[in-house]
Amino acid sequence: MSFELTILGSSSALPTSNRFPAAHLLKVNERFFLIDCGEGTQIQLRRFGFNPARIHHVFISHLHGDHVFGLFGLISSMGLTGRKVTLHIYGPEMLQEMLEKHFYYFARPPFPLKIHVCEGTEIVFENKQLEVRSIPLKHRTSTFGYVFREKIRELNVRKEKIREHGLGVADIVKIKRGEDQIAEDGKVIPNAELTLPPYKRRSYAYISDTVYDPAIAEQIMGVDLLFHEATFSHKDEKLAAETLHSTSVQAAEVARTAGAEKLIIGHFSTRYKDAGHLVEEAQAVFPETYMAEDGASYSLPLQREIR
Amino acid sequence: MSFELTILGSSSALPTSNRFPAAHLLKVNERFFLIDCGEGTQIQLRRFGFNPARIHHVFISHLHGDHVFGLFGLISSMGLTGRKVTLHIYGPEMLQEMLEKHFYYFARPPFPLKIHVCEGTEIVFENKQLEVRSIPLKHRTSTFGYVFREKIRELNVRKEKIREHGLGVADIVKIKRGEDQIAEDGKVIPNAELTLPPYKRRSYAYISDTVYDPAIAEQIMGVDLLFHEATFSHKDEKLAAETLHSTSVQAAEVARTAGAEKLIIGHFSTRYKDAGHLVEEAQAVFPETYMAEDGASYSLPLQREIR
Numbered sequence: 001m002s003f004e005l006t007i008l009g010s011s012s013a014l015p016t017s018n019r020f021p022a023a024h025l026l027k028v029n030e031r032f033f034l035i036d037c038g039e040g041t042q043i044q045l046r047r048f049g050f051n052p053a054r055i056h057h058v059f060i061s062h063l064h065g066d067h068v069f070g071l072f073g074l075i076s077s078m079g080l081t082g083r084k085v086t087l088h089i090y091g092p093e094m095l096q097e098m099l100e101k102h103f104y105y106f107a108r109p110p111f112p113l114k115i116h117v118c119e120g121t122e123i124v125f126e127n128k129q130l131e132v133r134s135i136p137l138k139h140r141t142s143t144f145g146y147v148f149r150e151k152i153r154e155l156n157v158r159k160e161k162i163r164e165h166g167l168g169v170a171d172i173v174k175i176k177r178g179e180d181q182i183a184e185d186g187k188v189i190p191n192a193e194l195t196l197p198p199y200k201r202r203s204y205a206y207i208s209d210t211v212y213d214p215a216i217a218e219q220i221m222g223v224d225l226l227f228h229e230a231t232f233s234h235k236d237e238k239l240a241a242e243t244l245h246s247t248s249v250q251a252a253e254v255a256r257t258a259g260a261e262k263l264i265i266g267h268f269s270t271r272y273k274d275a276g277h278l279v280e281e282a283q284a285v286f287p288e289t290y291m292a293e294d295g296a297s298y299s300l301p302l303q304r305e306i307r
Numbered sequence: 308m309s310f311e312l313t314i315l316g317s318s319s320a321l322p323t324s325n326r327f328p329a330a331h332l333l334k335v336n337e338r339f340f341l342i343d344c345g346e347g348t349q350i351q352l353r354r355f356g357f358n359p360a361r362i363h364h365v366f367i368s369h370l371h372g373d374h375v376f377g378l379f380g381l382i383s384s385m386g387l388t389g390r391k392v393t394l395h396i397y398g399p400e401m402l403q404e405m406l407e408k409h410f411y412y413f414a415r416p417p418f419p420l421k422i423h424v425c426e427g428t429e430i431v432f433e434n435k436q437l438e439v440r441s442i443p444l445k446h447r448t449s450t451f452g453y454v455f456r457e458k459i460r461e462l463n464v465r466k467e468k469i470r471e472h473g474l475g476v477a478d479i480v481k482i483k484r485g486e487d488q489i490a491e492d493g494k495v496i497p498n499a500e501l502t503l504p505p506y507k508r509r510s511y512a513y514i515s516d517t518v519y520d521p522a523i524a525e526q527i528m529g530v531d532l533l534f535h536e537a538t539f540s541h542k543d544e545k546l547a548a549e550t551l552h553s554t555s556v557q558a559a560e561v562a563r564t565a566g567a568e569k570l571i572i573g574h575f576s577t578r579y580k581d582a583g584h585l586v587e588e589a590q591a592v593f594p595e596t597y598m599a600e601d602g603a604s605y606s607l608p609l610q611r612e613i614r
Contacts, residue, residue, distance in 0.1 A: 013387050020350065040350055043324065073372055101411075105370060106372050
């Protein structure tokens, strides 16, 4: 029942010796979701102990090199290590055509590749536990953020209450869905009395790259963990607007408006030798702000709601 | 008067957490020559303290991902850091077309890019100090090795001898070129008496990827430093032949036949957890064999010949 984010790369367009280009890895119940794939992602995966073969879904925000140049090597290595199962890649429209051209010059992978084109705010992936929604962002090319949110789980029944009321399998199915129970005497037993409080739906939003857009907050309301790009310092707000990037303070404002629990900022311009002051600027608006670092992990515990 | 090789990446097709894909950097008299450019080369350059902006010539052996996927990020970053001067790239014919297609989907660099197509054994680059020769190799796609060799330098005159014989500027020019001096009395003063012994011409050969081919040795006779791929152990000779790669022992045989001074082997298959035994196999044939390691440097001293 894990929900754990690992930052594989945290640089902006120019990598440094400490920061590889953009790549995040989200583990949800032992399934791995890769978000962006900057140059060297396959190396970072190995360095931090992850097996690339276990990745089946890759979400690409946009076709700028620092978010996608690692895809070529990752796909190539997956083929060389005998992958047979489908790799699903989600991203903007040009992704498929770009990869087709690339494969013309390099080896076509010996496993199926399924490209899913994102078009707007929509669910692009779901399984029993999780749904992933794409969010259009405003950048210099077609760009999408991604929100990963656990689905509502079946409720856990209080076994002693089931026994007390002598309830059967058919009743339990309904109770697990959240229905109240009507006793034989017509009395209503509220669902909350028969079940444990539900688990909180854990969530993670990846927002990179984008100009400051308050509308993003509406689409990620109540998110637990938010990564929001902060290419620039508050002092360089004008530059951020011109290049369609965000500042530290703007990232914090999105987090505050969305009611996020935790904010991670990264994608810092290399003009700042130490991005510490960007984090401080953001913390003044949103105290729970952290600096993205390659290899850092954020684990969200499984918790029940308080009724 | 440096002649120094730094290995930036030493893996074969699959990088590991210790070995990045193929990339070598040769510094000759403060000029930098990049040979192959596997994924993450720009990161390795920064990690080992080299400024990518100082590279003006890149030699690509062949269009397999582990030798070329770093080119996209390197070119992109050069553009972002304000490069204006031409970048020269040498390699097989398809390189230009492949890059053109790539630039259609990603940013075209804001500086001139000049592609030089290698066609056979020929001088592909030369300046006052150095010449670079391409050597066709036998691999699964059009592949070239590269030999970097210092040119013959002008001889240094023995000043005391010039004074002793009362020689003028016109004489000195001829003497520096290696000519003997005819004294006024018709007596021949041998050039060796008037000059210091010439400097040895330092050389480096990069041979990757290739099946074992004794003809390579003929084209790199007397090379000081040889990198030769050794994807496989001697025990897997059959596999090497099938995949058009070489074994440790075959690399050593090329070094021995060529009369090389030092051999570096690398590009080891990840099937060998420790490539130590490949080096031992090679050393049995050619004792001066070293294992390629990311970050390792080999500096060739400037030495005069012994007359």
